[in-house]
Amino acid sequence: xxxxxxxxxxxxxxxxxxxxxxxxxxxxxxxxxxxxxxxxxxxxxxxxxxxxxxxxxxxxxxxxxxxxxxxxxxxxxxxxxxxxxxxxxxxxxxxxxxxxxxxxxxxxxxxxxxxxxxxxxxxxxxxxxxxxxxxxxxxxxxxxxxxxxxxxxxxxxxxxxxxxxxxxxxxxxxxxxxxxxxxxxxxxxxxxxxxxxxxxxxxxxxxxxxxxxxxxxxxxxxxxxxxxxxxxxxxxxxxxxxxxxxxxxxx
Amino acid sequence: xxxxxxxxxxxxxxxxxxxxxxxxxxxxxxxxxxxxxxxxxxxxxxxxxxxxxxxxxxxxxxxxxxxxxxxxxxxxxxxxxxxxxxxxxxxxxxxxxxxxxxxxxxxxxxxxxxxxxxxxxxxxxxxxxxxxxxxxxxxxxxxxxxxxxxxxxxxxxxxxxxxxxxxxxxxxxxxxxxxxxxxxxxxxxxxxxxxxxxxxxxxxxxxxxxxxxxxxxxxxxxxxxxxxxxxxxxxxxxxxxxxxxxxxxxxxxxxxxx
Ligand SMILES: Nc1ncnc2c1ncn2[C@@H]1O[C@H](COP(=O)(O)OP(=O)(O)OP(=O)(O)O)[C@@H](O)[C@H]1O
Ligand SMILES: [Mg+2]
Numbered sequence: 001x002x003x004x005x006x007x008x009x010x011x012x013x014x015x016x017x018x019x020x021x022x023x024x025x026x027x028x029x030x031x032x033x034x035x036x037x038x039x040x041x042x043x044x045x046x047x048x049x050x051x052x053x054x055x056x057x058x059x060x061x062x063x064x065x066x067x068x069x070x071x072x073x074x075x076x077x078x079x080x081x082x083x084x085x086x087x088x089x090x091x092x093x094x095x096x097x098x099x100x101x102x103x104x105x106x107x108x109x110x111x112x113x114x115x116x117x118x119x120x121x122x123x124x125x126x127x128x129x130x131x132x133x134x135x136x137x138x139x140x141x142x143x144x145x146x147x148x149x150x151x152x153x154x155x156x157x158x159x160x161x162x163x164x165x166x167x168x169x170x171x172x173x174x175x176x177x178x179x180x181x182x183x184x185x186x187x188x189x190x191x192x193x194x195x196x197x198x199x200x201x202x203x204x205x206x207x208x209x210x211x212x213x214x215x216x217x218x219x220x221x222x223x224x225x226x227x228x229x230x231x232x233x234x235x236x237x238x239x240x241x242x243x244x245x246x247x248x249x250x251x
Numbered sequence: 252x253x254x255x256x257x258x259x260x261x262x263x264x265x266x267x268x269x270x271x272x273x274x275x276x277x278x279x280x281x282x283x284x285x286x287x288x289x290x291x292x293x294x295x296x297x298x299x300x301x302x303x304x305x306x307x308x309x310x311x312x313x314x315x316x317x318x319x320x321x322x323x324x325x326x327x328x329x330x331x332x333x334x335x336x337x338x339x340x341x342x343x344x345x346x347x348x349x350x351x352x353x354x355x356x357x358x359x360x361x362x363x364x365x366x367x368x369x370x371x372x373x374x375x376x377x378x379x380x381x382x383x384x385x386x387x388x389x390x391x392x393x394x395x396x397x398x399x400x401x402x403x404x405x406x407x408x409x410x411x412x413x414x415x416x417x418x419x420x421x422x423x424x425x426x427x428x429x430x431x432x433x434x435x436x437x438x439x440x441x442x443x444x445x446x447x448x449x450x451x452x453x454x455x456x457x458x459x460x461x462x463x464x465x466x467x468x469x470x471x472x473x474x475x476x477x478x479x480x481x482x483x484x485x486x487x488x489x490x491x492x493x494x495x496x497x498x499x500x501x502x503x504x505x506x507x508x509x
Contacts (some may be wrong), residue, residue, distance in 0.1 A: 055412050077414025087409035091427040091504045100423070101413045132504045152413045209394075 002068055002078070002155045002188050004054065005032040010061035011049060023049050025213040027063070034079065034186040036179075038199035041184065041209030041217075047192045048084055050214070051158045054190065055081040067156070077101070080154030082162045084192075088133045088144045093121065095129045097144050101152030115151045122171075122177065123147040139166045143174070150181065157182075157189045172230070175201060179228060194247050200238055201228055208248050218248055292474040297481070300474040309463070314482070316459040317448055321377075324383025325444045329437055331384075331389035336436075339392075340399020340429075343423055357393060361386035361443065362450050375457035381449075387448040388439040395437065398432025399425055429504060434498045441494065445487050 006029040012022045023046040031037050039047050053060050056075040065072040067079070089097055096103075098119050099112040107115070120129055123143040133141055142165050148156065163171045175198060182189055193199050199206050203222050210217040220241060225230055230239055258264055259391035274294075280286060281293040288296065338345045339353070364385055372378045402425045410420045452461020459480050467475035 052408075055408075057408050057411070075411040075414070077412075079412065081409075081412040083405055083409060085405045089406060089409075089424070089427070090506075091430070098411075104413060104415050104419055104423075134504065134506050149413070214446045 003033040003071075004156065004188065004190075005029070005066045006031075006050075006054075007064050007066065009050075009053070009060045009065065011046070011053065011060045011062070015061050019044050022159060022213040024060070025215055027214070027216060029207065030215065031177060031188055032204075033188055035204045036182060036189045036202055037109050037191065037205045037207065039190065039192045039207045039209060040194065040196060040199050040205035040249065041214065042211050042244065043194075043212035045209045046214030047209065048160050051081065051160050051190065051192060054156075055079050055158055077152060078155045079158060080149040080152050080156065081158040082149050082160060083158040086138070086141050086145070088141045088148070090133045093130050093132060094125055094136070094144055097133070098147050098151050100148055119147040119151040120191065122150065122181070124173070137171060142166065146174070153180075155187055157191075159189065159191045161192050162192065171198070172246055176230075178202070183227065196242050196249075197233065199225070199245075200241050206245065220245060277454065290472065291471055292477060296474040297477045300472065300478045304463070304478070305476065310482075313458055313460050314486075316456075317461070318486075319454065320380050320383060320451075320459065321444050321448050324380045324448075325387050325440060327380075328384040328387025328444075329391045329440050332388045332395055332436065332440070333433065336392045336395025336433075337399060337421075337426075342398040342423060346396075353392065353396070357389060361389060361447050365451065365454060369455065379451045379456065382451045383444050383447050386443040390435075390443045391436040391440040394432050394436025395429070398429030398436070401432065402428040423445050430501055434494075434501065437492050438491065438498075441490055442487070445483065 006027050009024060009027040010022065011024045012020050014020045020045065027050065039050070041047055050155060052058065054065055054072065055093040056072050056079060059073065072079075089100070092100065095116045099107070099115050102115050103113055120126060123146055125140060125143055125147065128136065128140065133144065136144070142162060146159075146162055163174055166174065170239075178189075179202065190204075200222055206222060207216060208218040208220065209215065222241065224235075224237060277291075278294060278505070281288070292312050335349070338344070339349050361382060365382055368378045368381055372381065374449075406424050406428060407420055410424045415423065434453070449461040452459040453465050456462045460483055464476055464479045466481065467473070
C-alpha cells in the first residue's frame with residue numbers, strides 16, 4: 001500500500017532571483033500507508049505548496065518525495081488532489097464533471113453512468129446532475145470537486161481545505177462520509193485544514209507547521225479510538241488536544 | 252403597468268425605436284424643400300433602385316459574388332487562425348518561434364497588403380479572397396492565442412492530477428476554456444471580412460456589392476449607393492445575429508452569455 005516519504009524538502013520560489021522566497025525548509029515527513037494525516041498551520045506557511053509538490057505539479061528546489069520508494073515526478077492519477085480553489089470545470093454539467101476521470105481512460109457510457117450515480121449520491125448532489133456549475137452554490141461546487149476526485153479512485157488523496165467553504169452541518173456530514181469512505185478503502189490521506197476540531201476528528205496524525213519559512217513545528221499523534229463519533233468532539237481528551245494545538249498556533 | 256414599463260425599457264423595443272428614429276429623421280430631411288435628392292435621395296428612390304437592380308438580376312449576382320468571397324475567405328482565414336493560434340498558445344516552442352512574426356504583422360492593416368497582392372496575383376478572384384483570408388486570420392489568431400493563454404491554471408492542474416495527458420488537457424480543458432475568446436475572434440473576423448471585401452471590390456472587381464457601390468458613384472446614382480450600404484448593413488447584421496445564436500448555444504455554461 002502507498003506510503004509517502006518527504007525527505008529533507010526545501011522549496012524556494014524564484015530561486016536565484018532578487019525576490020526569491022523560501023517557503024518550505026527542511027521538511028521531513030512520513031505518511032504511512034493507509035493513514036489519515038492533517039496539516040495545520042497559519043496562512044501562508046506553505047501548506048498548499050507542499051501538497052502541490054506531492055501531487056507532482058512542480059518539483060521542490062531541494063530534497064525529494066518518494067512514493068513506495070519511487071521518487072515523485074510529474075502528476076499521476078494515483079495521487080488525486082482536491083484544490084483549495086474552485087476547480088470544477090464550468091463547461092461541463094455536474095454529471096460530466098464527476099465522470100471526467102473515467103472518461104479520460106475511455107470508460108464506456110454505462111461505466112460513466114455508474115460512477116456518476118454513485119458519487120453524485122455520495123456527495124449529496126442528487127437532483128443537480130444536469131445543472132451547470134454556475135447554477136450551484138460555492139459549497140455545492142466544492143462537493144463536485146470532491147466527488148470528481150473520489151470517482152477517479154486515486155490511491156492517495158491530497159485535500160487542500162476541502163470543507164473550508166461549507167456550513168457546519170454539511171461539513172460534519174462530509175467529514176463522517178470521508179471517514180467512512182477512507183475506512184472502506186484505506187487510502188492514504190493528506191488533508192490541509194485551518195479547523196483544529198476538524199483535524200482532530202479526522203486524523204491519526206496532525207502536522208503543525210510554523211511559518212516563514214515553513215517548517216514542521218510539532219507532530220501530534222491522535223490516539224482517539226476509531227470509528228470516531230460525534231460525541232467524541234466533547235470528550236476531555238479531544239478538548240485537551242485542541243487546547244494544546246491552539247496554544248501552538250498562537251505563537 | 253409593470254409589464255408595459257418592462258417592455259418599454261426592453262431590448263427589442265429600444266432597438267426598434269432607435270432604427271425608427273433614424274428612419275424618421277431621414278424622411279424628414281429628404282422632405283425638406285431645400286433638399287437636393289442627388290445627394291440625399293428619398294426613400295422611395297432607394298426602394299426604386301432596389302427594385303430595378305433586383306429585376307435586372309444585377310443585385311443578386313453581386314450579392315452572390317460577395318457572399319462567396321466573404322464565406323470562402325472567412326472560413327479559410329478563421330480555420331487557419333484556429334489551428335495556428337492553438338499551436339502558438341499551447342506549445343511554448345512554437346510560441347517563441349512565431350510570436351515575433353505575429354507581433355510584427357499584427358499592426359499592419361490588411362488593406363495594406365492589397366498592392367503587393369495585386370502585383371503578385373493580379374486582380375482576379377484569388378486576390379480578393381486572399382485579402383479577406385489574411386484579414387480574418389490576423390484578427391482571429393490574436394484572440395485564439397489570448398484564449399489559450401488565459402486558461403486558468405487550476406483547471407489544467409486538476410485535469411493533470413486526474414491523469415490527463417497533455418493532449419487530453421488540450422482537448423478537454425484548453426479548448427472549452429478558450430471558447431469565449433475564440434468566438435469573439437470569429438465575430439471580429441466577420442466584421443473584418445466585410446471591411447476588406449468592400450475595399451477589395453472597390454479597388455478591383457467587375458461584380459460584387461463593392462462594385463455596385465463604385466458604379467453608383469461613377470454614374471452619380473446616389474440611390475443605388477444608399478441601397479447597397481443598407482444591404483451590406485443588413486447582411487452583416489444578420490450574420491452577426493446568427494453568430495450570436497451559435498455563441499449562446501456553445502456558451503450555455505458561461506455566466507456571461509451575451
Ligand atoms: N507560484 C508562486 N510563486 C511565488 N510565490 C508563491 C507561489 N505560490 C505560493 N507562493 C508563496 O508561498 C507562500 C506559501 O503559499 P501557500 O499557498 O503554500 O500557503 P498556504 O499555507 O496554503 O496558505 P493558506 O492557508 O492561506 O492557503 C506564500 O507566501 C505565497 O506568497
Ligand atoms: Mg493554501
